[in-house]
């Protein structure tokens with residue numbers, strides 16, 4: 001027990017009292033750990049980020065009303081222009097301003113089943129609503145209201161007529177159960193989603209569609225034919241095509257991840273070389289001290305464990321620094337490159353520290369082994 | 384049986400016989416000086432006795448064990464358990480304090496004991512310097528820390544290679560005084576020195592020349608104290 005204490009006292013003295021030397025080693029470990037933990041964060045966040053980037057993955061045709069809005073019948077008619085086999089999904093949307101706890105929120109009415117088909121990249125924590133009286137809350141909205149899956153919430157709507165400033169205002173109110181939280185990486189995160197019928201009930205207005213998103217699996221030639229037909233035959237609707245991520249574009253994601261992985265490995269290797277070089281310099285510089293320790297009775301084993309202890313301590317400090325700086329680095333990249341917030345992964349902290357210690361230990365192995373070659377007789381020989 | 388016995392020991396570097404067929408006995412509790420010109424093989428001999436080097440030829444018996452046949456690992460053990468070393472350059476670990484340097488020897492030997500280490504420093508008159516780093520100590524003080532470290536594990540034999548080589552007369556006297564104390568406690572001392580005044584204090588002086596034992600002088604009126612021929616201050 002007492003021996004352990006002396007051991008710790010020695011290695012910490014070596015690091016603390018030889019600061020300038022050790023600072024170089026610490027710096028290289030910390031930089032390595034920073035880049036590693038940063039890149040790993042990005043590596044795991046890339047799919048989410050890219051999902052947000054390729055927002056139109058899924059829907060490739062948008063229908064809007066020629067004069068504002070259109071009806072469900074118009075949509076049904078438009079859909080008949082597309083062969084049933086090729087139509088993956090057609091999701092209608094209407095938007096109304098509602099209030100939750102007196103704060104204005106955009107409520108979207110849609111067909112949940114179709115919306116899932118046209119927006120496969122939407123991520124729902126919990127489950128999609130499957131019946132009336134259920135609601136899906138955008139992530140940003142859920143955060144500001146502190147709503148969680150399973151909460152019962154009240155949604156109010158002030159009818160158009162009352163808005164004109166006529167005295168008594170009677171709000172329409174409906175109660176909903178939150179079934180899930182929606183993450184898309186876009187403005188949808190500010191909205192709440194309910195069924196068309198619920199939104200019609202809440203607003204007290206008839207059926208209406210502001211926009212419809214269609215996902216059609218057909219070649220681009222056929223697709224533009226369909227869109228022309230719809231615009232021509234269904235007068236109330238104008239169709240336009242949007243570019244969607246094709247298979248080859250989706251592989252960009254895999255390639256990007258591969259690149260990040262490659263950079264990670266290169267940085268890992270560079271860090272190891274850097275640590276090994278520094279440790280070699282440290283061992284060379286301390287040959288006399290090693291000889292002295294041996295002369296007064298240190299075995300090879302204790303020399304190894306002392307240097308290993310020092311490098312482990314360095315690895316630990318570098319790892320802690322790297323975990324913190326890595327998160328800062330990754331969120332900067334995330335903000336500047338993907339313009340979205342990085343999700344913090346607590347597990348990455350211990351992993352960074354352990355990996356940093358392991359890498360430092362591994363790359364110190366060779367230099368430290370060479371420390372045992374020092375001849376104790378060296379010390380008796382004057383200089 | 385003698386504590387230390389060298390039988391026809393040679394150390395040969397290529398053509399050079401750094402030690403040439405040296406035979407020697409040192410009894411337990413004896414205080415021996417070794418003199419000789421530079422390059423005569425004094426340090427070579429100390430390295431061999433100190434279990435840090437092996438002779439090319441011959442036998443070295445320490446406490447009846449032939450250390451010229453032992454493995455590196457068991458030499459480390461013998462060195463740790465039986466030998467205290469003092470060097471000309473005051474070799475201390477520069478980032479450890481005086482007391483930590485002394486505790487280092489305890490650490491490798493058995494268990495570090497700060498109280499005992501402080502007592503050893505008090506013995507060499509450095510109780511109030513225990514928390515100083517080597518760079519904050521004078522040469523004489525550093526050498527005394529080395530003495531404290533050498534004696535901390537109660538070695539059977541203390542080997543000192545030019546312990547006063549870099550010290551002024553006052554510090555030289557302090558170190559010799561410490562040797563005298565150790566000697567009176569029964570520790571065996573082998574001291575390499577260029578300084579006749581330091582050499583003469585010992586019970587016996589051996590002179591090496593070109594790796595051979597050239598002369599042996601017994602000190603008839605041994606007192607363990609330095610006798611300065613020249614009393615004028617420097």
Ligand SMILES: Nc1ncnc2c1ncn2[C@@H]1O[C@H](COP(=O)(O)OP(=O)(O)OP(=O)(O)O)[C@@H](O)[C@H]1O
Nearest residue numbers: 396399400401419420421422423424425426427428
């Ligand atoms: N490792 C070595 N390789 C070759 N020659 C060596 C080696 N070590 C010592 N020598 C030689 O052996 C001889 C004796 O060296 P040693 O260090 O024992 O001298 P010394 O008596 O201690 O001298 P000094 O008083 O200068 O310290 C010298 O000529 C030296 O050059």
Ligand SMILES: [Mg+2]
Nearest residue numbers: 425426427544
């Ligand atoms: Mg010498």
